[in-house]
Amino acid sequence: MQASEIHEIVGAQFGDAILEFKGDAVDPFIVLTAQRILDVALFLRGDERLQFGSLMCLSGADYNDGTLGVVYHVDSMSLGHKIVLKVRVPKDNPHVPSVESVWKTANWHEREAYDLIGVVFDGHPDLRRILLPDDWEGHPLRKDYKVPEFYNGMKVPY
Amino acid sequence: MESIQAILNNPYVFAALMALAPLLWILPYALFAIWFERKVSAHMQDRLGPMRTGGWHGWSQSIADLVKLLLKEDLIPAKSKHGLFMLAPYVVFVGSYAAYAVIPFTSAYVGSEINVGIFYFVAVSSLVVVGILMGAWSSNNKWSLFGAMRSAAQIVSYEIPGTLAILAVVMVVGSLSLQDIVRAQEGWFWNWFVFGKFPFLFIAFLIYFLCSLAEVNRTPFDIPEAESELVAGYHTEYSGMRFAMFYLAEYANMFAVSAVAVTLFFGGWQSPFGTFLSGPAWGVFWFLSKGMGFIFLQMWLRWTLPRLRVDQLMYVNWKVLMPFAFVNIIFVGLWMMIAQ
Amino acid sequence: MSEIRTEDMVINMGPQHPSTHGVLRLALTLNGEIVEDVVPHIGYLHRCFEKHCEAMTNYQQVVPYTDRMDYLTSMNNNFPWVLAIEKLLKIEVPERVAYIRVIMAELNRIASHLVAIGTYGNDIGATTPFLFCFRDREKILDLFEKTCGARLLYNYMRVGGLSHDLHKGFAEEARQFIKEFRPTIKELNGLLSYNKIFIERTARVGILPADVAINWGVTGPILRASGVKWDLRKNDTYSLYDRFQFDIPVGTDDVGVIGDCWNRYMLRMREMEESLKIIAQALDTLPEGDVKAAIPKRIRPDPGEVYVRTESPKGELGFYVISDGSATPFRVKARAPSFCNLGALPEFSRGVMVADLIANLGSIDIVLGEVDR
Numbered sequence: 001m002q003a004s005e006i007h008e009i010v011g012a013q014f015g016d017a018i019l020e021f022k023g024d025a026v027d028p029f030i031v032l033t034a035q036r037i038l039d040v041a042l043f044l045r046g047d048e049r050l051q052f053g054s055l056m057c058l059s060g061a062d063y064n065d066g067t068l069g070v071v072y073h074v075d076s077m078s079l080g081h082k083i084v085l086k087v088r089v090p091k092d093n094p095h096v097p098s099v100e101s102v103w104k105t106a107n108w109h110e111r112e113a114y115d116l117i118g119v120v121f122d123g124h125p126d127l128r129r130i131l132l133p134d135d136w137e138g139h140p141l142r143k144d145y146k147v148p149e150f151y152n153g154m155k156v157p158y
Numbered sequence: 159m160e161s162i163q164a165i166l167n168n169p170y171v172f173a174a175l176m177a178l179a180p181l182l183w184i185l186p187y188a189l190f191a192i193w194f195e196r197k198v199s200a201h202m203q204d205r206l207g208p209m210r211t212g213g214w215h216g217w218s219q220s221i222a223d224l225v226k227l228l229l230k231e232d233l234i235p236a237k238s239k240h241g242l243f244m245l246a247p248y249v250v251f252v253g254s255y256a257a258y259a260v261i262p263f264t265s266a267y268v269g270s271e272i273n274v275g276i277f278y279f280v281a282v283s284s285l286v287v288v289g290i291l292m293g294a295w296s297s298n299n300k301w302s303l304f305g306a307m308r309s310a311a312q313i314v315s316y317e318i319p320g321t322l323a324i325l326a327v328v329m330v331v332g333s334l335s336l337q338d339i340v341r342a343q344e345g346w347f348w349n350w351f352v353f354g355k356f357p358f359l360f361i362a363f364l365i366y367f368l369c370s371l372a373e374v375n376r377t378p379f380d381i382p383e384a385e386s387e388l389v390a391g392y393h394t395e396y397s398g399m400r401f402a403m404f405y406l407a408e409y410a411n412m413f414a415v416s417a418v419a420v421t422l423f424f425g426g427w428q429s430p431f432g433t434f435l436s437g438p439a440w441g442v443f444w445f446l447s448k449g450m451g452f453i454f455l456q457m458w459l460r461w462t463l464p465r466l467r468v469d470q471l472m473y474v475n476w477k478v479l480m481p482f483a484f485v486n487i488i489f490v491g492l493w494m495m496i497a498q
Numbered sequence: 499m500s501e502i503r504t505e506d507m508v509i510n511m512g513p514q515h516p517s518t519h520g521v522l523r524l525a526l527t528l529n530g531e532i533v534e535d536v537v538p539h540i541g542y543l544h545r546c547f548e549k550h551c552e553a554m555t556n557y558q559q560v561v562p563y564t565d566r567m568d569y570l571t572s573m574n575n576n577f578p579w580v581l582a583i584e585k586l587l588k589i590e591v592p593e594r595v596a597y598i599r600v601i602m603a604e605l606n607r608i609a610s611h612l613v614a615i616g617t618y619g620n621d622i623g624a625t626t627p628f629l630f631c632f633r634d635r636e637k638i639l640d641l642f643e644k645t646c647g648a649r650l651l652y653n654y655m656r657v658g659g660l661s662h663d664l665h666k667g668f669a670e671e672a673r674q675f676i677k678e679f680r681p682t683i684k685e686l687n688g689l690l691s692y693n694k695i696f697i698e699r700t701a702r703v704g705i706l707p708a709d710v711a712i713n714w715g716v717t718g719p720i721l722r723a724s725g726v727k728w729d730l731r732k733n734d735t736y737s738l739y740d741r742f743q744f745d746i747p748v749g750t751d752d753v754g755v756i757g758d759c760w761n762r763y764m765l766r767m768r769e770m771e772e773s774l775k776i777i778a779q780a781l782d783t784l785p786e787g788d789v790k791a792a793i794p795k796r797i798r799p800d801p802g803e804v805y806v807r808t809e810s811p812k813g814e815l816g817f818y819v820i821s822d823g824s825a826t827p828f829r830v831k832a833r834a835p836s837f838c839n840l841g842a843l844p845e846f847s848r849g850v851m852v853a854d855l856i857a858n859l860g861s862i863d864i865v866l867g868e869v870d871r
Contacts, residue, residue, distance in 0.1 A: 026585060026804045054712050057805060059818050059831035071818065073805050073833075077712060077728055084805070105715025108841040116548065131541040131870060140549055141829075203629035300509045304852075377623060378695055387856050389515060464695045465623025467853040468531055 001049075001081040003028030009049055014040055027073075029084035037072075037087050038097040038123070044074060044083075045102050051076045052083070055103035060113030064143040068094045068119050074103075089119065091142075098124040116141040179267070180258035183446070188409040189220040191453055198457045230398035238395065239296035246293030247396065247403035253285030254411040261417045262336050264427045264441030275336040276328065279418060280321050283373065286411065287313050290382070290392045293404075297395035305391030308468055309382030313373055315475045320369030322483035326362040326490045327351055327422045336418075340426030347430035352423040358490045363423040365483050370415035372471070374408065377460040381468055416452030417445070424448050506534055513542050517621050517856045520866030522840075524859075531851045536844040540837075543870040551830035557583050557797040558657055560827065564817075565651040567834060568868035570613050573599075573606035573642075574810040576655035581736060582806035582817045583657045586799040594787035595659050596738045601672070601780045602642070602654065603808075604773040608679070609638040610811035611766040611773075614863040618763055619690050621860035622699050627690045634682050637675050641668065659793040669781050676774050683770060691764060692753075700763060701754030704858035706846045708757065714842035718813025718835050719765045720862060723749040724757035730809040742779045744772045759854075762861040769811075798825055805833075812836050812863060832871055836864040 007021045007030055017036035022029055032040055044052040057073040067088045075082035089096055098121035100106045110121040111130040118139030121127055129136060135152070138145055148156055165171050193208070196219065200207030212218025234243055259282075260275035262268040272278060287310050294306030328334055330351065331342045343350050351359040372379040375391075383391030393404045420426055425448075427441030435444075466474070512523040521542035527535040547567060551560050564579045565572040577599060584591060616631030639649045644665045646654045654661050690696055706716070708724040721728055729746040731739040747768035749761035799821040807816035813835025822828040839862050847858045 026802055055715055056807060056814065057816050057818055057831065057833035059829075059833075061820060061829045061831075071831075073816070073818065075734075077726065077733075080733065103715065104713045104845075105838055105841070108837060129541075131544040133541070140546065141552075199625070203626050204633050205629060300507060304509075380623065381853070387517065387853055461626050462689075463624060464619065464690070464693060464699060465853075466695060467699055467851060469851065470698055 001079060003083055006030075006050065006081065006083050009047065010040065010043070013043055027082075027084050029071075029086050031086045031088070034070075034087040034089045034096045037070075037085065038099055038102070040085065041072070041074075041099040041102040044085075051078050053077055055099070055105040055109075056082070058099075058106050058109035058113065060117030060119045060141070062091070062117055062142045063088070066091050068117055068142075070096050070113060070119055072099070094119045095122050096120070097122050098127075100124050115139070118142060176270075177259070180255070180261070180263075183263070184255070184258070184406075184410050184413070187413060188406050189224065191409050191412070192223070192405070193217065193220045194453075195457050195460075198454065199461045202458075202461045224402065227398055227402040232399060233395075233397045235297055235299070235395050237298045239298070242292050242296035243395075244400070246289050246296060247400045247407070248289075249292060250286050250289030251403050251407040251410065253283060253287075253289055254407045254414055256282045256285065257414040258410075258417075260336055261414065262340055262421060262426055263445055264438045265337075265340075266438040266441075268337060271337065272335070274334045276324055276334050276339070276418070276422075279336075279414075280317065280324065283411070283414065284313065284317065286407070289407075293396070294392035299395050301388050301390075302392050302394045305382045305388045305394070308388075309375065309392060311468075312375075312379065312382060312471060315472060316369040316372035316379075316479075319365050319475060319479035319483040320373065322480075322487055323362040323366035323369065324418075324422060326359060326483075326487055329487070329490050329494060330359065336421050336426070340421055340428060343425040343428055345428075346432050347425065350423060350425040350428075350430075358486055358493060359423065361482065361486050362490075363419070365479050365486070366422065367419060368474075368479060370419060371456065371459070372475070374411045374415055374456075376412070376456050378463040378466050379471060380460075380465055381471060412453060412456060413449055416449045416456070419452055420445060420448040504529070511855075517859065518866075519617065519860075519864055520869075522864070522866055522869070524843075524855075526852075526855070528852065531853075533847060533850055533852060533855050536847045536855065538840055538843060540840070540866070540869050543866045545867075545871065547832060547871040548830050551827050554826055556825055557799075557827060560830070561655065561657075562651065562653045564832075565653055566867060567832060567871055568610075568810065568812060568815075568836065568865045569650060570865055571606050571610040571811050572650065572652045573602045573654060574610070574808065575815065576652070577603050577737075578806050578808040578810075578815050578817050580655045580657050581808065582804050582819050583797065583799065585806055586802060586804045586819060586821055587657070587794065587797065589658055589792065589794065591658055591792055592787045592789065593785050595789050595792070597780050597784050598660060598664060598789065599655060600738050600742075601777055601784075602645075602652075604776045604780075605638050605641065605672070607773050607811045608770050609635045611770050612638075614766055614811070615686065615690075615763065618860045618863070619696075621856050622696060624690060624693070624696065627686060630682070630686060630689070634679060637678070641671055641675065644668070644671075656790075656793050657797060659791070660789040663789045669784065672777060672781055676778055679774065680771075683767060687767065691767060697753055697760060699853070700759035700857055700861070703754075703759045703854050704846045704850060704861065705755060706757045706842065710845055711757070711842065714845060715838040716813070716842050717838065718809070718811070719769060720762055720813070720839055722747065723761040723765045725749045730807055730814060734807065736806070736808055738780075739776075741783075742776045744775045747772065759857045759861040762863075766863075796825065798823060807833070810835055812865065812868065813839055834868040834871060836862070836866075836868040837871075840864050840869055 004023045011018055017033050020031035044050050052074040055074050059071045061069045063069055068091055069088045072085040096119055110124055113119050114127055115129040115131050197207045208216030208219035210216055211222045257279050259270045260278050290309050291306045294302040331339045352363045375382050427445040429436040429444055507528045509526050511526055512518040513521040523539040525537040526533055547563055550563055554560055561576055564575040567575050612631040612635040616628035619627035643649045646652050646662050706724050708726050711721050711724045725748055727746050727748050747765055749756040754760040801823040803820040805818045807814050815835055816833035818831040819827055820829040847855050
C-alpha cells in the first residue's frame with residue numbers, strides 16, 4: 001500500500017490529529033499531534049487494512065528549534081508496507097503518550113529516548129534511564145547539552 | 159642403621175609412612191593429569207595446548223602453574239567465615255585422600271587391609287560434600303552456595319545407585335575387602351567382572367561409572383561447577399594455594415573412583431594375560447595404567463558432551479539408574495542361587 | 499516441627515559472568531533453581547555512538563564507529579550505513595561494489611553465526627564445538643585480512659564504494675572455503691546439533707511465540723525460529739539480494755517445538771548454508787570494475803532523513819539519519835537488533851531454571867557492543 005493511501009485511511013479517522021503529510025520524501029511521513037499518538041498507534045495496529053504489527057524503530061530527536069521530536073518507523077509484516085510517524089513537543093514540556101502498550105518494542109526504545117533526549121513518555125511502566133547511569137544529569141543528545149566537568153568526582157572530559 | 163630400623167619398626171612411624179605412600183603417587187599424578195587434560199582437550203579441539211614451558215610439548219606447564227599458585231596472594235573475602243573458609247579445601251582433600259587407604263595398588267601394598275574396604279571407601283568419599291558445603295557457605299557468595307547445594311544434592315543422590323552397583327560385585331565375591339575382590343578376578347582378562355558374569359556385572363559397571371562421574375563432578379554431570387551458569391561453583395572465591403587444594407582434591411578423587419572401578423570390574427592389579435607380566439611390581443603398573451585409562455575416558459567425555467540440567471540429572475539418577483540398579487541386584491541374586 | 503520458611507533470592511548475574519557474553523547484568527529473582535523474574539540492566543558498554551556521529555565532520559568518518567557496534571559482524575554494520583547515505587545522496591554504486599558488499603556481508607554472517615553457535619555450545623557445557631567454530635571462522639577472517647587488512651573491525655565499505663578492491667585470488671580462496679566448510683557443517687551437526695544431551699537441554703526450552711516476538715520487535719534468526727518467514731533480504735530487499743537464489747529457513751517442529759532454543763540454534767546452522775549459496779552465486783557472476791571511482795569527494799546530502807534497514811546476522815539493523823544539509827549528520831539513531839531482541843528475554847525466561855536462562859540468553863546471540871552502542 002502506498003503512503004498516500006495510508007495517509008487517507010488515517011486521515012479519515014484522525015483528520016484533526018494530522019498536522020502534515022509528506023508523501024514525496026525518501027521515507028514518507030505523517031506528523032501528528034503528540035497527544036493523539038497512542039490512539040493512532042492503536043488504530044494502525046488494529047485496522048484490518050493497515051495491520052501495522054511491528055515498530056521497527058523509535059527515535060527521539062532534538063530539532064534545535066526549541067522542540068523535541070519522536071519518530072516512529074512502523075511496518076506491517078503481513079501486508080509489507082511501512083510509514084513514518086512523527087510528533088513534536090516543546091522542549092520545556094516534553095510529554096508524549098507511551099506506545100509501549102501497543103508495541104512492546106517501544107519499551108526499551110522509549111527508555112532510550114528518555115535517557116538520551118529527555119522526552120517523557122506518559123504511561124510507560126518503567127521509565128528509567130537505560131544506557132546511562134541512574135544518577136547521570138542531563139540528556140546528552142540534546143543540542144544544548146554541556147558535558148559535565150565531573151561525574152561522581154571523576155573528571156569527564158579528557 | 160639399626161636406629162633407622164628401630165624407627166621403622168615403631169608401629170606409629172610405620173603407619174605414618176604407609177599413610178603417606180599414596181601421596182607419592184597422587185602429587186605427580188595430579189600434575190601429570192592436569193597437563194594431560196590440557197593436551198587431550200587441545201588435541202580434541204584442533205589445538206596444541208601448552209607447548210612452551212619446559213621444552214617437549216610443554217611438559218612442565220603444571221609445575222609452573224603450581225609455582226604460580228603457591229606464590230599467589232591468598233585472598234580471603236572480608237565477609238567470609240574465615241576459619242571455615244580456610245579449612246574447607248583441606249577437608250575436601252582429606253575426604254578424597256582418605257579413600258586411598260583401602261585402594262590396593264598391588265598385591266603387596268594396600269594402605270590398610272581392612273575387611274570392609276569398599277564400605278569404608280563409599281563412606282569416606284562422602285566427606286567431600288562436607289568440605290564443599292563448608293567452603294561454599296563460608297565464602298558468603300550466593301553463586302558458591304548455589305553450586306554447593308547442587309553438589310550436595312547430586313553427590314548424595316548418586317551414591318545410592320553407585321553403591322547398589324558395588325553391591326552386585328560384593329554379592330558375587332562374598333567379601334567387602336578390595337583385595338579379595340581383585341583375587342576373585344584372577345586369570346585372563348575375560349575373568350574380569352566387567353566381562354565375566356555377563357551381563358549383570360557389565361550393567362553394574364555402567365551404573366557405577368556414570369555415578370562416579372557424578373560424584374567427581376565431571377561432565378556431563380558437572381553442574382556444581384558449571385562454569386557458564388555458576389561462574390566456578392563452590393570454589394568461586396578461592397584463589398592461590400587453597401584453590402589448588404580443591405583442584406588437587408578433584409583430580410585425586412577422579413583417580414580414586416577410577417581405581418575403584420578398576421578394582422571392582424577390571425581386575426585391579428591383575429595382568430590381563432594370566433600370569434604373564436604379573437607380580438607385585440607389574441601389579442602397580444597394570445593398576446595405574448588401567449586407572450589412567452579411566453582418567454582418559456573421563457576427559458574424553460568431558461570434552462565431547464554438553465552438560466545436563468539439574469532436574470535432568472536427578473531424573474537420570476532416580477528414574478533410570480536406580481531402577482536398573484535394583485533390578486540388576488535381584489538378577490544377580492537369582493543368578494547366584496541358580497549357579498550354586 | 500515448625501513451618502519452614504523460604505524466600506526468593508535476588509542475585510546478580512553479571513556484569514562479570516561467563517555467560518552474559520559481555521558486560522550485561524541480569525538481576526535474577528530465584529526461587530531455588532527457578533527463575534521468577536529477570537531484569538536486564540544494560541549500558542555498561544555505552545560508547546555514545548549516536549553522540550559521536552553528531553561530532554563527525556564527514557559522513558565517511560562514521561563507518562569505523564559502526565564497525566564497533568556489533569564487532570563480530572562489522573561488514574554487516576557498515577552495510578546499512580553506506581546504503582542509508584547513498585539513499586540520501588541518491589547515488590548508485592558500481593555493480594562490482596554491490597557484489598563485493600554482498601559477498602563480504604554473507605561471509606561475515608557465517609563468521610557471526612559460527613561465534614553464536616560455538617558460544618552457545620559453550621553455554622550448554624560443550625567446549626569443543628566452540629573451538630571447531632573458531633577454527634572455521636579463522637579462515638573467513640584470513641580472507642578479510644587479505645582484502646582489507648583487518649581481522650575484526652574492517653572499516654571496509656565506503657559511501658559510494660569500498661576502501662580496497664578484493665585481493666588477487668580472492669575468488670579461488672573463497673570457493674576453497676565454501677568447499678571446505680560444507681563438511682564442517684555436517685561435523686558440527688554430529689557433534690552438537692543432534693547430540694542427545696544438547697537436544698534435551700535446548701528443545702522445548704524458552705519458547706517464544708510468533709505474535710509475542712513480533713510485538714517485542716524481535717527480528718532475525720529468533721523471529722524466523724518462531725515460524726515467521728521474515729527476512730529483509732527477501733521481504734524488503736536491498737542491494738543485490740533479489741538477484742540470488744536462496745531460501746529462508748524457518749523454525750520446524752521435528753526435534754523441538756517452533757520457537758524454542760534448539761530451533762534458534764539450528765536456524766543459524768541452516769542460514770550458513772544459505773549464505774554459502776549466495777556467496778557461490780555472487781562469485782560466479784562477479785563483474786569487473788573500479789570500486790573507488792564512485793566515492794564522492796564531499797558528502798553534503800540535501801536536508802532530509804532516511805531510515806535504512808538491513809538483515810544483519812542478529813536481525814534488523816537500521817540507521818535513521820537526519821541530515822540538515824551540512825557535512826555532519828544532524829541526528830543518527832541506530833536500531834540495533836540485539837537491543838530489541840534482548841528486551842524480549844524476560845518475556846520467555848520467567849519460570850524457567852537457571853540453566854535454561856543461560857540457554858535462552860545464549861540463543862538470542864547478543865553482542866553487548868551493539869546493545870549499548
